[in-house]
Amino acid sequence: MSEPLLIDLSKAGRKAYCFPPLDLPRGFDQALPSLPESLSRQKSARLPEVAELDVVRHFTRLSNMVHGVDNGMYPLGSCTMKYNPKLSEHIAGMSEFTQIHPLQDVSTSQGCLSVMYNLIEDLSSITGMSWGTLQPCAGAHGEYTGLKMIRSYFVKNGQSQRTKVLIPISAHGTNPASAAVNGFDVVPIASDEQGMVDLEDLASKLDETTAALMLTNPNTLGLFEKHILKISAMVHASGALLYYDGANLNAIMGMATPGDMGFDVIHLNLHKTFSTPHGGGGPGSGPVMCNDTLRPFLPKPDIELTDSGYVYRWDDEDSIGKVSMFWGNFLVLLRAYVYILRMGSEGIRAAARHAVLNANYVAARLASTFPIPYGKRCMHEFVLSCATLKEQYGVSAQDVAKALIDEGYHPPTMYFPSLVGEALMIEPTESESLETLDRFVDTLLAIAERAKTDSESLRTAPHTTVVGRLDEVRAVKQPDLRY
Numbered sequence: 199m200s201e202p203l204l205i206d207l208s209k210a211g212r213k214a215y216c217f218p219p220l221d222l223p224r225g226f227d228q229a230l231p232s233l234p235e236s237l238s239r240q241k242s243a244r245l246p247e248v249a250e251l252d253v254v255r256h257f258t259r260l261s262n263m264v265h266g267v268d269n270g271m272y273p274l275g276s277c278t279m280k281y282n283p284k285l286s287e288h289i290a291g292m293s294e295f296t297q298i299h300p301l302q303d304v305s306t307s308q309g310c311l312s313v314m315y316n317l318i319e320d321l322s323s324i325t326g327m328s329w330g331t332l333q334p335c336a337g338a339h340g341e342y343t344g345l346k347m348i349r350s351y352f353v354k355n356g357q358s359q360r361t362k363v364l365i366p367i368s369a370h371g372t373n374p375a376s377a378a379v380n381g382f383d384v385v386p387i388a389s390d391e392q393g394m395v396d397l398e399d400l401a402s403k404l405d406e407t408t409a410a411l412m413l414t415n416p417n418t419l420g421l422f423e424k425h426i427l428k429i430s431a432m433v434h435a436s437g438a439l440l441y442y443d444g445a446n447l448n449a450i451m452g453m454a455t456p457g458d459m460g461f462d463v464i465h466l467n468l469h470k471t472f473s474t475p476h477g478g479g480g481p482g483s484g485p486v487m488c489n490d491t492l493r494p495f496l497p498k499p500d501i502e503l504t505d506s507g508y509v510y511r512w513d514d515e516d517s518i519g520k521v522s523m524f525w526g527n528f529l530v531l532l533r534a535y536v537y538i539l540r541m542g543s544e545g546i547r548a549a550a551r552h553a554v555l556n557a558n559y560v561a562a563r564l565a566s567t568f569p570i571p572y573g574k575r576c577m578h579e580f581v582l583s584c585a586t587l588k589e590q591y592g593v594s595a596q597d598v599a600k601a602l603i604d605e606g607y608h609p610p611t612m613y614f615p616s617l618v619g620e621a622l623m624i625e626p627t628e629s630e631s632l633e634t635l636d637r638f639v640d641t642l643l644a645i646a647e648r649a650k651t652d653s654e655s656l657r658t659a660p661h662t663t664v665v666g667r668l669d670e671v672r673a674v675k676q677p678d679l680r681y
């Protein structure tokens with residue numbers, strides 16, 4: 199059943215609020231300058247008038263229609279939809295943290311500053327980098343920041359002819375977008391038959407106009423770039439820098455560092471790897487960490503620990519400047535810090551091991567029914583293909599994804615990366631139990647069986663949701679957002 203809008207529930211005179219008595223003198227507003235006639239409202243705004251119970255039931259019903267990690271498995275590859283401990287939520291809701299103002303004198307915000315300072319230190323050791331910034335508010339924003347630092351570095355060193363950024367074709371779409379926004383030319387790099395960077399193609403494209411290679415490792419096929427040390431030597435030998443897309447650090451955190459792999463600058467997605475509920479657009483956090491080469495170019499202000507406590511440092515002529523208001527999404531930073539403290543280095547390693555084990559377990563159980571074209575062993579995620587189902591029974595990856603919704607699962611990422619036809623990219627994360635993983639696999643196997651006998655019901659799925667199969671192309675090409 200569809201849910202009416204609040205305005206449809208409106209009845210004149212109903213209300214769900216009560217204000218405290220006015221404690222200003224009557225007529226106080228007479229003294230205020232009044233708005234010009236042309237700007238003031240001629241009749242009252244049409245706002246919904248509803249009772250408290252109407253509001254509560256409306257939003258509770260809407261919340262029941264939504265799928266989240268808290269009500270079912272969410273194997274959305276490349277997004278790391280892991281469980282976010284309630285402890286982090288509880289602490290991020292404490293008034294000591296929510297009621298603080300970013301412009302308060304630093305002598306009154308030492309606690310918050312220590313959270314940020316310690317978080318930068320922890321992220322530095324997790325990534326093998328020397329320092330970083332917490333300002334960027336999303337992964338893409340971190341990419342923008344890191345690439346801007348690379349640009350400034352080459353301008354400063356008299357090499358502004360370095361205008362090309364090399365990006366493997368399997369990369370996340372934000373990589374080429376961030377490079378283009380920074381004014382770089384994007385040069386695609388091919389993948390070899392194992393799904394790795396094609397070294398010959400890379401060698402042929404590295405030259406004195408190359409600024410950077412942007413790499414995701416493990417890549418979006420869930421595979422570790424075996425030749426990473428060779429790649430980083432090649433890139434540095436050509437005078438270019440190496441950028442690491444660390445949005446999905448789940449597979450390697452505590453086990454290996456981008457620093458040891460030879461990367462110069464990286465971004466992390468705290469909202470994926472380090473415990474912040476996400477989806478639907480934020481809030482996020484995409485810290486940028488870098489080595490000593492790029493450290494002078496980090497955004498300002500930086501935080502420094504002095505004899506008199508934590509202070510902001512603004513000076514640095516090479517800094518690219520500020521990239522967000524104040525210090526980024528502080529409460530996301532706080533959740534990440536709580537997560538790291540609570541897990542400890544052993545816990546973080548254990549999470550990485552379980553993320554990899556869970557992905558390999560699910561992949562191994564599915565592989566004989568759904569081919570996995572790249573890699574027998576994966577890291578935190580893998581990409582299977584529904585191409586045979588499509589050929590034999592006309593059932594596409596999208597049909598399988600929609601059928602999963604009816605069974606209580608969020609669909610995996612679809613049709614990405616484009617190297618795999620009819621792709622479903624699955625990332626179970628470390629959060630799920632063996633029983634949940636088995637139920638998920640059994641459900642997918644049952645859907646594959648159903649393709650043989652009842653493919654029509656798959657092509658028209660989902661059947662249990664408020665709205666059924668949507669025309670996704672039309673929704674994009676002809677959006678009609680009017681009420």
Ligand SMILES: *Cc1c(COP(=O)(O)O)cnc(C)c1O
Pocket residue numbers: 276277336337338339370372373414443445446467482484
């Ligand atoms: C999610 C993701 C990004 C982008 O992060 P946003 O916070 O959505 O901007 C970049 N790269 C990879 C590999 C990702 O998975």
